[in-house]
Amino acid sequence: MAKPLPYGRHRINKQDIDAAIDVLKSDWLTQGPKIPEFEAALCDYCGTDFASAMNSATSALHVSCLALGVSSGDLVWTSPISFVASANCARLCGADVDFVDVDPETGNICLKALTQKLKIAASLGRVPKVLIVVHLAGISAAMREIRELVRPYGIKIIEDASHGLGGLYENEKIGSCRFSEITVFSFHPVKPITCCEGGVAMTNCEKLKSLLDQFRTHGVVRNLISSENASVKPWHYEQTALGLNYRLSDLHAALGISQLSFLDNYRLLKDVLANKYKEKLCHFNIGLPKEPKGCVSAHHLFVVRLKGSVGPEVRDELILEMSNLGVTCSMHYMPIYRHPYYRQFNYEVTDYPGAEQYYREAFSLPLYPDLSDENLDYIVSSLKTSLKQMRLFG
Numbered sequence: 001m002a003k004p005l006p007y008g009r010h011r012i013n014k015q016d017i018d019a020a021i022d023v024l025k026s027d028w029l030t031q032g033p034k035i036p037e038f039e040a041a042l043c044d045y046c047g048t049d050f051a052s053a054m055n056s057a058t059s060a061l062h063v064s065c066l067a068l069g070v071s072s073g074d075l076v077w078t079s080p081i082s083f084v085a086s087a088n089c090a091r092l093c094g095a096d097v098d099f100v101d102v103d104p105e106t107g108n109i110c111l112k113a114l115t116q117k118l119k120i121a122a123s124l125g126r127v128p129k130v131l132i133v134v135h136l137a138g139i140s141a142a143m144r145e146i147r148e149l150v151r152p153y154g155i156k157i158i159e160d161a162s163h164g165l166g167g168l169y170e171n172e173k174i175g176s177c178r179f180s181e182i183t184v185f186s187f188h189p190v191k192p193i194t195c196c197e198g199g200v201a202m203t204n205c206e207k208l209k210s211l212l213d214q215f216r217t218h219g220v221v222r223n224l225i226s227s228e229n230a231s232v233k234p235w236h237y238e239q240t241a242l243g244l245n246y247r248l249s250d251l252h253a254a255l256g257i258s259q260l261s262f263l264d265n266y267r268l269l270k271d272v273l274a275n276k277y278k279e280k281l282c283h284f285n286i287g288l289p290k291e292p293k294g295c296v297s298a299h300h301l302f303v304v305r306l307k308g309s310v311g312p313e314v315r316d317e318l319i320l321e322m323s324n325l326g327v328t329c330s331m332h333y334m335p336i337y338r339h340p341y342y343r344q345f346n347y348e349v350t351d352y353p354g355a356e357q358y359y360r361e362a363f364s365l366p367l368y369p370d371l372s373d374e375n376l377d378y379i380v381s382s383l384k385t386s387l388k389q390m391r392l393f394g
């Protein structure tokens, strides 16, 4: 193989390119009509009332924490098996972060671990203000149960659905915010659709929508509070909170609108590929992803597990063997508490047996709309070769 096969890849077509060019020729490069148009299309798709588009999911997570009032001294819980942004957003608000262990089969938050952790937290009088739930690989966590568990404590929920656009939970779109205050999507090129860089915070709460919008634009508002004769001063604006410039541009939004029209199609293409993987790998000693009842995966990643792996180095060796054969596998994710930055907070690895098992076993096989059948066959045969090489086949 000439070029190694990547684990994920965007697809850009002529409609996407034309949409971007149209904006470049228009009057508005940013803060124009494409932003509300993209937001409306996302609301329409997910069945949500409001959306606030931003320049990344990282920005959207940060602003979501700000909108929910997270600040210094607060506590935020999230999943250790996620991209670091799921935890960093709380740190950026000055809050402390703690992790809820995951189910080693799905990498999603474990209900038993959450139940126990809530009990202990309540007895210590230190329950989190916000729980950030991650839908790993595009398969939703058990939102209804999670909402029920945290409700008595008044804990707010942000769904980090960076992997989840296009997926279903209880046969409703991920992003509907039925069981959360806010849901965040990412439009980075490896995600289900792309704006190059971009993200969004979805909500059904009008007050949160206005806070999200305010924090993404410097904390500035245009519906004036203190100005005496606002109507005769159209140039007037006021800063009422400390915000940032996290806006998405019209160029990126136009790309997003175009990409959204292909989302279901891309998901279906990946569904066919995922089923082929499952068919061909069922005789391997490999754990395969499962969609719980009522859930449909967005298929952001195809995470499989090397059953019985005794340490992360065994899985790493497998990834290296695959790379030597021209197949890029990846690891999503090393538990966040293992990162050098997070080690200063002295998390106990023994508190997270589920995350540690997941970390020993999991790796991602390539999955993207343009992955050909021949390449998929090659990946499967490379996996067989690698496992045999390591005496792990059978």
Ligand SMILES: *Cc1c(COP(=O)(O)O)cnc(C)c1O
Residues within 6 Å of the ligand: 055, 056, 057, 058, 059, 082, 083, 085, 086, 134, 160, 162, 163, 185, 186, 187, 188, 197, 198, 199
């Ligand atoms: C990609 C990702 C993010 C960050 O998304 P950006 O748009 O790149 O900022 C956050 N959380 C998770 C789970 C992700 O996979």
